[in-house]
Amino acid sequence: MEANTRSTGRLPAAFLTPGSASFMDFLSDHQPELLPGNKKLPPVQGAIEAPHGTTIVAVTFPGGVVLAGDRRATMGNVIAQRDIEKVFPADEYSAVGIAGTAGLAVEMVKLFQLELEHFEKVEGAQLSLEGKANRLSTMIRSNLGMAMQGLAVVPLFAGYDVDREKGRIFSYDVTGGRSEEQGYAATGSGSIFARGAMKKLFREDLSEAEATTLVVQALYDAADDDSATGGPDVARRIYPIVTVITEDGFRRLSETESSEIARSVLERRLEQPDGPRAALL
């Protein structure tokens, strides 16, 4: 019985063997070469040049969480892509935003989405938010070999925890180390500037509309000081991707909605380039 899913023969034994509800476990038993972490890289000098995605930010508000990303991908000094998408739904109640090597990141997201969907179909129930966050951790760890060669993927994971009834954010390092963030978080090259902005603007009692504005403000500040992060591109009508996850599930703001927020932020910045000011005390 050959292990061949491309033909329409009998299902190979591996398919009918009772086992884990994890698609990644199934792949590693059945076709390990398809797992992103198992790619063999030839030895290279220095870092490999590949498009990088940059800034992702997330903010919680009572009732949910907002995850947003800019649209720029860079390769060294060059803007590789102006309208890249770096924020994806992971499933109904969670989303993942990616900074780092774009190609690997997108592949990782695809596998992560499938992992969650596969579990849901096999088990007939969703993983807990904690379980999803841990699963992502494992995937990043399996990429460590490539991260060492400069192909790191550093995601930000946000979701609505149905059991605790609140939005939660998890951030990661290249080794797969995971930590839960309180209130707000950012990852990628512009994250230091974005975090500074959010630190001053964040409050516990933000509304959904305020939270979506806050992330756009933070992305603007990241783009203002980090050349690898793109600001709202009014000429080309490319605006940040903003997603909201509440108990109603995942929702991505339409282009009209996100352009409205971006334009109002821009307008204010024309008068006050450094953005809203926090009170001194």
Add this chain to the structure above:
Amino acid sequence: MSTPFYVSPQQQMADRAEYARKGIARGRSLVVLQYADGIVFVGENPSRALHKFSEIYDRIGFAAAGKYNEYENLRIGGVRYADLRGYTYDRGDVTARGLANVYAQTLGTIFSSVGEKPYEVELVVAEVGETTEQDQIYRLPHDGSIVDEHGAVAVGGNAEQISSYLDQRHRDGMTLAEALKLAVQSLSRDTNGSEREIPAERLEVAVLDRTRPQKRKFKRISGRQLGRLLEADGATTASEAEADANAEAEAEASGNDE
């Protein structure tokens, strides 16, 4: 050591087929019907957790009658097949036809290999298309044959009788409530022709709804929404349709309908 008796291949196959059919007949039958907006799966199932119907992939659903552990095994095999294929190529490359072929090969090989006991299962693989004409329903009996069905199909021990009842009454473009009612009526009829009541709590109902905005079209229907659909009389009034839409929104808001 005694010499085994000679059994002719015809006899051997007939015995195996009878064995499988008897096993399938021990369980309850189920029906799969096309309606205006998709495909509905209806069956009697006292269990809330052990499902007869489930999602395989975006537009593909699975229904099975017979021995639970055997069809569960096939179901998981199908999910693995579909997910692997979609991951290797593209989500659009996973089709009910491909899946039905794999199931047919699998069941056929098991049925005719002497070392293995035949599976006591009968499956339905259905894929909802953009229009009713593009819907695909495949019935897979225990021996690995494959039947391309349209309109309504029944599987299980009592299938023939239910099928003939459905064939006379099913028509294209039924509403979900109409199709559901017809399905329940067909399932309520016993072999001797008498009718019995199946309470809503004992029904398992799922749909592949082509109007769902998500790419995954499979959805379970239970609780209040199921009650409302069963109560609605044939011609749904505007307010009832609205109530159904609201119920659907509620069900989705409350999350997984598992």
